[in-house]
Amino acid sequence: MAANSILIISHQRPDGDSCGSSLALFNYLKTSGKNVAIFMADQPPSYFSFLPGLEVITGDRMLLNRQWDLVIVLDSSDWAHTQVKPSNLLRKMTINIDHHFSNNRFGDINCVDDLASSTCEIIYKFFTEIKLALNYQLATCLLCGILSDTGGFYNSATTIEAIKISARLIDQGAKMYKINNQVGRNRTINGLRLWGEVLARLKIDADLKIAYTYVREEEYKKYLINDEELDGLINFLNALTDVSISALFRINRNQTVVSLRTTKDNINVAQIAQLYGGGGHQKAAGFTLPYTLDEDSDLLSFLKKDNNRCML
Numbered sequence: 001m002a003a004n005s006i007l008i009i010s011h012q013r014p015d016g017d018s019c020g021s022s023l024a025l026f027n028y029l030k031t032s033g034k035n036v037a038i039f040m041a042d043q044p045p046s047y048f049s050f051l052p053g054l055e056v057i058t059g060d061r062m063l064l065n066r067q068w069d070l071v072i073v074l075d076s077s078d079w080a081h082t083q084v085k086p087s088n089l090l091r092k093m094t095i096n097i098d099h100h101f102s103n104n105r106f107g108d109i110n111c112v113d114d115l116a117s118s119t120c121e122i123i124y125k126f127f128t129e130i131k132l133a134l135n136y137q138l139a140t141c142l143l144c145g146i147l148s149d150t151g152g153f154y155n156s157a158t159t160i161e162a163i164k165i166s167a168r169l170i171d172q173g174a175k176m177y178k179i180n181n182q183v184g185r186n187r188t189i190n191g192l193r194l195w196g197e198v199l200a201r202l203k204i205d206a207d208l209k210i211a212y213t214y215v216r217e218e219e220y221k222k223y224l225i226n227d228e229e230l231d232g233l234i235n236f237l238n239a240l241t242d243v244s245i246s247a248l249f250r251i252n253r254n255q256t257v258v259s260l261r262t263t264k265d266n267i268n269v270a271q272i273a274q275l276y277g278g279g280g281h282q283k284a285a286g287f288t289l290p291y292t293l294d295e296d297s298d299l300l301s302f303l304k305k306d307n308n309r310c311m312l
């Protein structure tokens, strides 16, 4: 089947991998003469503006009412993370390209490799397979995804393969230090002040070996920041020694978003997240509770309850 109209979809709260992989594929398909668009439920953070073509990413739901030959879903373990209802989406075929441990193989074709550092790594391998010559733009998009998901070669997703591919992307002109600075070190003064408050109430439960803290929706508003400014905080907490898991609770009006990190070989936080309808990677995962937890006492009793069921 030759697909002429192609919709690329990626997950809510876009990150460097979803934006990088979507834009790299978009550029390739556009150059191949296809009618192509990218849908993401949320707008990408402005600090990704260095990515060529970022402005084509749209949250315009009118796109979802059109008829598409092909839908390609990137970097999303299931439909829920895209905030798109597949039953309403008119398409002949769905291709699912992803690297999450928890991917539920929702596509007609599933290209899922949970050993890949990032979706960008899988797209790179596809481009290599079809012998596509990479240019600066494609290399920048792909390196952005690898550096985002490996935390700048810091976390357990950092494989020999990821480093080898990155070296080739740098050879094509992608600037590693620039991407790392844009993606990993883009802090605002208000963002850091909020980090300070959240870190000041960090608790460690010695029995569970869990470090945990929380942030409330009102605090984002108080500091006039987007909650994506806290994305780096949970990775920062993962630097704690002597704990098995770090947890950040974002307490919103009607729900609680929980992020989990571990550096321990014997712990798979994606399995914990899956118990609550979430997902992610073995060392970095999250889930959303459809209710609000109240500060310290609730958080601890929630963690203790979980500990009985699944943790450690």
Ligand SMILES: [Mn+2]
Residues within 6 Å of the ligand: 017, 018, 075, 099, 117, 118, 119, 149
């Ligand atoms: Mn990813």
